[in-house]
Amino acid sequence: MELLRVKDVSMIYGHRAVLDNVSLSFEEGKIIAITGRSGAGKSTLLGIISGLQKPHKGSVYHKDKDIFKWMDFKRARFRNRTMGFVFQFFNLFPDMTAYDNILYPVSLNRKAPSGIKKEIEALAELLGITEALKRNPATLSGGERQRVAIARAVINNPSIILADEPTGNLDEAATKGIIDLLITLKKERGLTTIIATHDETLVKNADINYHLEDGKITVLERAAKKPAGKAVKKKPNSSAM
Ligand SMILES: Nc1ncnc2c1ncn2[C@@H]1O[C@H](COP(=O)(O)OP(=O)(O)OP(=O)(O)O)[C@@H](O)[C@H]1O
Ligand SMILES: [Mg+2]
Incomplete structure (x- = not known):
């Protein structure tokens, strides 16, 4: 089923169309x-x-609704309820422990689901950052911070993850852990993940690869092999804010 559609989107900086009538x-x-x-x-x-960014031209549809026709507050609510983000430069809160960083999106909910502590611990174990949970980002390695950011992006059970270079600082084993997590969430919760990346391992495990060049999109390759993901406990409560 189609979840998101980008239609005739252009983004022009100076004389350069960074996105030139892109549809996908x-x-x-x-x-x-x-x-x-x-x-x-x-x-x-x-x-x-x-x-977050309105295109100079064109539309984005979420389940056939044009999200840029919504008022700002509605678009913000939509983002909080349906999306998790992994930013290119992590954006972790420096004065909070890793645990509190991961908990943060959940703490915005009206009611934190019971069992959230166990869930964070299970996620941390899967991602290999158990030892990091009590520490602040400044004391963590780049790869550990990145995995904390990924845990934070998935903790609220979003239906879409947007990840910008999520494995830029990771070695092969840690990258594999993230792929396992994304594949598990895809299977168990129908999670959609959109990843901007240079990482060949990630690309190989994607279902589809869109390539951007000179403002145009092409489809590069389809259908990945499918390594088994590990089990992650399902969360009953998800989205409310
Ligand atoms: N607000 C802006 N004003 C002017 N130019 C911009 C702005 N935002 C982005 N650009 C330019 O648009 C182009 C695309 O930027 P973008 O950050 O999307 O690239 P990217 O593919 O994510 O690159 P990277 O792999 O380095 O992260 C760049 O040349 C950038 O300098
Ligand atoms: Mg970028």
């Missing part, structure tokens, strides 16, 4: 890799899909 569709429950050299417009495209 994202299906529910898929892992989508967006590749392209530095400056090709990957982060710009993610910003537009999230509704």
